[in-house]
Amino acid sequence: MDRSRNASLTSDExxxxxxxxxxxxxxxxxxxxxxGQGEAAVRALDDVSVQIRQGEFFTLLGPSGCGKTTLLRLIxxxxxxxxxxxxxxxxxxxxxxxxxxxxxxxxxxYALFPHLTVxxxxxxxxxxxxxxxxxxxxxxxxxxxxxxxxxxxxRKTSQLSGxxxxxxxxxxxxxxxxxxxxxxxxxxxxDLKLRKEMQIELKRLQHETGITFVFVTHDQEEALTMSDRxxxxxxxxxxxxxxxxxxxxxxxxxFVASFIGETNFLPGxxxxxxxxxxxxxxxxxxxxxxxxxxxxxxxxxxxxxxxADAPGSxxxxxxDLVYFGTDTHCHMALSDGSEVVARLQSSVSGEAGLEPGARxxxxxxxxxxxxxxx
Amino acid sequence: xxSPQDRARVRNGWLLSAPALVLLAMAAxxxxxxxxxxxxxxxxxxxxxxxxxxxxxxFGILFSxxxxxxxxxxxxxxxxxxxxxxxxxxxxxxxxxxxxxxxAWFIATRAPRARAMWLFLITIPFWxxxxxxxxxxxxxxxxxxxxxxxxxxxxxxxxxxxxIYTDTAVLIGMAYVYLPLMVLPLFxxxxxxxxxxxxxxxxxxxxxxxVLRRVILPIVKPGIVxxxxxxxxxxxGAYVTPRVxxxxxxxxxxxxxxxxxxxxxxxxxxxxxxxxLLVIVMxxxxxxxxxxxxxxxxxx
Ligand SMILES: Nc1ncnc2c1ncn2[C@@H]1O[C@H](COP(=O)(O)OP(=O)(O)O)[C@@H](O)[C@H]1O
Ligand SMILES: [Mg+2]
Numbered sequence: 001m002d003r004s005r006n007a008s009l010t011s012d013e014x015x016x017x018x019x020x021x022x023x024x025x026x027x028x029x030x031x032x033x034x035x036g037q038g039e040a041a042v043r044a045l046d047d048v049s050v051q052i053r054q055g056e057f058f059t060l061l062g063p064s065g066c067g068k069t070t071l072l073r074l075i076x077x078x079x080x081x082x083x084x085x086x087x088x089x090x091x092x093x094x095x096x097x098x099x100x101x102x103x104x105x106x107x108x109x110y111a112l113f114p115h116l117t118v119x120x121x122x123x124x125x126x127x128x129x130x131x132x133x134x135x136x137x138x139x140x141x142x143x144x145x146x147x148x149x150x151x152x153x154x155r156k157t158s159q160l161s162g163x164x165x166x167x168x169x170x171x172x173x174x175x176x177x178x179x180x181x182x183x184x185x186x187x188x189x190x191d192l193k194l195r196k197e198m199q200i201e202l203k204r205l206q207h208e209t210g211i212t213f214v215f216v217t218h219d220q221e222e223a224l225t226m227s228d229r230x231x232x233x234x235x236x237x238x239x240x241x242x243x244x245x246x247x248x249x250x251x252x253x254x255f256v257a258s259f260i261g262e263t264n265f266l267p268g269x270x271x272x273x274x275x276x277x278x279x280x281x282x283x284x285x286x287x288x289x290x291x292x293x294x295x296x297x298x299x300x301x302x303x304x305x306x307x308a309d310a311p312g313s314x315x316x317x318x319x320d321l322v323y324f325g326t327d328t329h330c331h332m333a334l335s336d337g338s339e340v341v342a343r344l345q346s347s348v349s350g351e352a353g354l355e356p357g358a359r360x361x362x363x364x365x366x367x368x369x370x371x372x373x374x
Numbered sequence: 375x376x377s378p379q380d381r382a383r384v385r386n387g388w389l390l391s392a393p394a395l396v397l398l399a400m401a402a403x404x405x406x407x408x409x410x411x412x413x414x415x416x417x418x419x420x421x422x423x424x425x426x427x428x429x430x431x432x433f434g435i436l437f438s439x440x441x442x443x444x445x446x447x448x449x450x451x452x453x454x455x456x457x458x459x460x461x462x463x464x465x466x467x468x469x470x471x472x473x474x475x476x477x478a479w480f481i482a483t484r485a486p487r488a489r490a491m492w493l494f495l496i497t498i499p500f501w502x503x504x505x506x507x508x509x510x511x512x513x514x515x516x517x518x519x520x521x522x523x524x525x526x527x528x529x530x531x532x533x534x535x536x537x538i539y540t541d542t543a544v545l546i547g548m549a550y551v552y553l554p555l556m557v558l559p560l561f562x563x564x565x566x567x568x569x570x571x572x573x574x575x576x577x578x579x580x581x582x583x584x585v586l587r588r589v590i591l592p593i594v595k596p597g598i599v600x601x602x603x604x605x606x607x608x609x610x611g612a613y614v615t616p617r618v619x620x621x622x623x624x625x626x627x628x629x630x631x632x633x634x635x636x637x638x639x640x641x642x643x644x645x646x647x648x649x650x651l652l653v654i655v656m657x658x659x660x661x662x663x664x665x666x667x668x669x670x671x672x673x674x
Contacts, residue, residue, distance in 0.1 A: 078573055099579045111574035115592045125578035128588075176579065 025054045025212040026075055026180050031084035033070050044070040046236035057206050059215045061223040062233030068216045072182045077101050104173035106183045110165045112157040118168050119153040125176035143171040163194045183215045199226055220260045232256045254372050257297045264340045266296040278336035280314040284371050295372045302368035303342035306361040313361030318354055413645035421639045431642030459627040463609035466548040470556035470605050478560035496554050508618045511547045539621035547615040556601040563597025599666045607655055627651050
């Protein structure tokens with residue numbers, strides 16, 4: 001990998017900051033996948049382009065049916081794109097069958113071979129690659145140690161618990177040392193406690209093996225806590241790619257803002273570096289077209305309550321208080337009736353003596369309010 | 375570990391099934407016993423048996439006495455019949471597997487509704503009398519039959535091909551008759567097969583042939599074993615099909631046994647042959663099942 005400052009940006013490299021180049025492990029270029037013919041065709045993927053970096057934990061996040069599995073299956077080779085390309089290490093692999101791609105998959109249903117032992121399952125890929133028997137056994141044992149199942153090597157897979165089967169599936173997919181590991185909602189079948197454990201386990205495995213992980217989930221919290229970068233998908237498109245912090249604090253559009261975390265959406269009008277709302281103005285970063293109607297997105301934790309007539313605040317009336325333990329959600333209405341939720345620390349809101357009907361002023365944390373064009 | 379209650383339940387189960395067991399004993403074990411006893415008696419002059427102990431019948435399976443010189447020699451005709459029976463039965467099993475596996479796979483991968491229709495079509499011949507089905511095959515392959523007429527008409531051949539009254543005819547007939555017995559257990563096994571495993575194997579660098587050999591076949595093996603047994607066993611004892619399609623010359627064990635009870639007027643020999651057939655089937659089954667289990671290997 002050429003990290004020199006002067007390295008030209010070839011197609012499989014991109015900038016990750018000034019002067020640093022990162023190589024791209026896998027890339028989809030204008031990938032389209034349509035199922036069915038003519039009128040009845042479903043565009044599961046609609047012109048998707050995305051670059052996944054070498055060694056990163058990349059998550060595809062989106063609601064059910066948005067095309068996440070389809071994108072993974074294109075990368076794995078189980079489906080061929082209707083148009084567009086899949087590149088691995090800059091090489092076009094669109095026409096390669098799955099057994100010729102150094103990419104492995106962890107299936108949601110695990111898909112372990114019931115006629116083989118745990119160790120044989122893990123060694124299967126290497127065996128099919130024609131590696132010597134001793135190497136296969138040796139690597140299978142190492143992988144089982146890595147996922148902490150070495151004591152179950154000779155079991156049949158049907159004798160394992162769900163969490164253990166999950167680990168076998170991971171070890172089996174990692175054993176041939178693929179360039180990219182694809183994981184399709186691997187944790188969704190596990191109960192909450194086990195899921196939290198496996199999240200940590202997955203991060204550890206990714207760290208220890210250095211393999212690029214492409215992880216699919218519809219759980220935004222899972223995506224935020226685990227990923228280096230997230231691609232948010234909806235209706236066959238990738239709407240935004242960025243770090244969890246990027247996506248959370250600077251959602252590109254209303255869908256991303258509403259899908260990840262909770263958000264207040266307030267209709268307004270942009271002019272001269274501020275957005276006019278019911279009862280006041282909110283200064284925002286420049287860059288929006290003068291005189292356009294916009295939506296202002298503000299996270300509940302970025303809304304603060306001040307005295308009713310404090311300068312620069314928006315007048316609001318408290319509607320309801322919902323207690324969540326450490327936090328209390330304060331539901332309020334602006335003068336035009338649009339609803340705003342503030343997340344307050346329960347200790348603070350208790351002292352403030354808030355109650356439904358109280359008149360308050362709202363201010364947003366500086367720079368927190370995002371302008372979404374309609 | 376079975377609890378005392380479990381054991382009590384098992385015991386009561388036995389009691390409840392006692393009537394069935396008695397019936398089974400009379401219907402299955404009784405006749406077998408008769409056959410066994412007959413095989414150790416002397417042949418009656420005009421059929422039937424003389425009530426005198428004799429091992430002639432068992433001896434007669436393998437050896438025959440020259441009528442003129444009284445010399446004992448190996449009965450090669452008998453051996454040929456045994457060999458042909460085993461050979462044709464094995465071939466029938468292979469053919470039904472070769473045809474039945476893709477068929478079963480095809481059916482199991484259809485949508486549920488289409489699947490029911492295909493299964494129905496496969497089993498239709500079963501509801502027709504065996505003799506009629508066999509004569510239908512006869513009608514197709516005999517010298518003036520449909521197949522030869524078509525080929526002659528198309529100019530592919532200039533004289534009818536002799537298929538009827540050959541081993542090939544018997545094979546065609548048995549494969550046709552026993553095909554459903556292969557397809558149904560294969561279908562049941564393939565139906566239970568998790569198709570995701572194909573993708574998993576293919577993803578893990580297996581070629582298509584390796585997917586078949588390393589994943590599909592081992593997993594559907596119980597279906598293969600069941601289908602093979604269901605085809606091989608009745609093939610070995612087949613009577614109607616070799617009689618109608620094989621003619622008089624191409625006898626199988628079943629026809630040979632029938633001969634002893636009819637024209638041959640040697641009931642003890644027929645009885646001994648029947649017992650031998652039973653033993654061959656048992657031994658073959660045991661060996662086969664044991665080999666199949668060993669292949670599965672590594673199991674606990
Ligand atoms: N084999 C297929 N045939 C027809 N439609 C499909 C097929 N696979 C997926 N789809 C459709 O494509 C869309 C995306 O599906 P999928 O990629 O599975 O979504 P996700 O994994 O995000 O839930 C859905 O509308 C789904 O119904
Ligand atoms: Mg999916």
